[in-house]
Amino acid sequence: MTETTEIAPRRGVPLWAQIIIWVALIGLLAMVGVTLSKRQQGNVQPGAAIPSFTLPLFKGYEYQGKTEVNLSEFSGKVVVINFWASWCKPCEQEAAELQGAWVSYQLSGDVVFLGVDYVDTEPEARVYLEKYGITFPNGPDMGTRVSQLFRISGVPETYFIDKTGVLRFVQIGPFSSVQAIKSVIDPLVAE
Amino acid sequence: MQRILRNTRIAILLILVLAGLLAGRAIAQGGFPTDDDVNAVAKQLYCPVCENTPLDVCPTQACAQWRDQIRLQLSQGWTEAQIKQYFVDNYGARVLDEPPRQGLNWLVYIVPPVVILIGVVFVFSAMRAWKKPVKAAPAQGPSTEAPADDYVARLEEEIKKRN
Numbered sequence: 449m450t451e452t453t454e455i456a457p458r459r460g461v462p463l464w465a466q467i468i469i470w471v472a473l474i475g476l477l478a479m480v481g482v483t484l485s486k487r488q489q490g491n492v493q494p495g496a497a498i499p500s501f502t503l504p505l506f507k508g509y510e511y512q513g514k515t516e517v518n519l520s521e522f523s524g525k526v527v528v529i530n531f532w533a534s535w536c537k538p539c540e541q542e543a544a545e546l547q548g549a550w551v552s553y554q555l556s557g558d559v560v561f562l563g564v565d566y567v568d569t570e571p572e573a574r575v576y577l578e579k580y581g582i583t584f585p586n587g588p589d590m591g592t593r594v595s596q597l598f599r600i601s602g603v604p605e606t607y608f609i610d611k612t613g614v615l616r617f618v619q620i621g622p623f624s625s626v627q628a629i630k631s632v633i634d635p636l637v638a639e
Numbered sequence: 640m641q642r643i644l645r646n647t648r649i650a651i652l653l654i655l656v657l658a659g660l661l662a663g664r665a666i667a668q669g670g671f672p673t674d675d676d677v678n679a680v681a682k683q684l685y686c687p688v689c690e691n692t693p694l695d696v697c698p699t700q701a702c703a704q705w706r707d708q709i710r711l712q713l714s715q716g717w718t719e720a721q722i723k724q725y726f727v728d729n730y731g732a733r734v735l736d737e738p739p740r741q742g743l744n745w746l747v748y749i750v751p752p753v754v755i756l757i758g759v760v761f762v763f764s765a766m767r768a769w770k771k772p773v774k775a776a777p778a779q780g781p782s783t784e785a786p787a788d789d790y791v792a793r794l795e796e797e798i799k800k801r802n
Contacts, residue, residue, distance in 0.1 A: 469757070476746075476750070479743075533701070534704075535688075535699070535700045535701035535704065567687040567688055567701070567729075567730050568701075568704075569704045569705065569707075569708050572704050590728060591727070591728060591729065591730070591731045592687070592730060592731045593731075596731075
C-alpha cells in the first residue's frame, strides 16, 4: 500500500469576518438602491404636501420688504413657484406671461409668485429679470435645496400650491399665454 | 577716483535693473487672471447642469458665465478654496470633482482601498493553498489503521485463493 498525502480541510474565513463583509455589502447595496429609487421618483406630483422651505431674495425683488421668505408664511394664499435660469432659452418664452399674470393678481393679495433662480449667476440673473420687466419676488436656489425638494428635472418648471399647502398642478416647460396661467390659478383662488 | 565713480554707476545700474524686475513681477501678480488661471480652478468643478462635464471644457453659455464668475473672483483676490466653497454654497457639493471629506462621503475614500486590500488577501491566500497542499496530521493510534490493514489483508487473501 502506498502512502498518500492527504489534504487537510482548509479553514475558511472566520464567521465574524463573513458577517461583517455581508453586512457591509448589503449596506452598500441598500444605499445604492435608495439613491437610484430617489432618482427615479421624478417630480413631486400633485396631491403632495409641500414641506416648508426658505428662499433668499435678490435685492430689489423682496417680498413686502423681506429679504427672504418661508413657504409657511403663505398659508391661505395660492403660491406659484417658477424655476428658471438666465441661460434657459425656453424660460424666456414664458417670462413676460408670468409677469403679466402676476400683475393681474398682485393687488388682490390672494396669490404669491416666487421665482427660483436655478444654478445661475446673479449678474446674468438680474439682466434677465430686468430684460423681461419681472417684478415678483425672485431669489437664488442656494445649494439647489429648493429644486431638490421639488425634484425638478430641468427648467422652466412651475408648481402651483393651494391655500392649504398642497401641490395642485405642475407645468413642465414654458407657458404659452397669460390665460393658460390664469386657468390654473383661478380655480385655486375660488376654493 | 575714476574707479570709484565707475563702480558707483554700475551699482546704481544694478539697483535700477533689480527694481525694474521686481516692479514687473508685482504688475504681473496684480494683473487680470489668465485663461490658465481660470481653468486651473474650473477643472476642479463640474457643470451644475450638464452632468459629468468639467467646468473648464463645458461649452455651454452657462458654463462660460461660471468661468467668468471664477475670473472675477480671482481678480478680486479670492483663493481657490474660497471660490470652490462659493460654488458649493450656491450649487451644492455635487459641483466638486472630489466629494467633501465629511459624513457618509468618507465611504468613497475608505471602501475602495479596503475592498481591494481584502481582495488581495483572499487571492494571496488562495494562491498559497494551490501551491502547497497541507499534509495530513499523523494518525492518532493503531485503531485507525487496523481496519484498513485488515481489509487489505483479507482482500489479498481472496485474490490469492482465486489465483
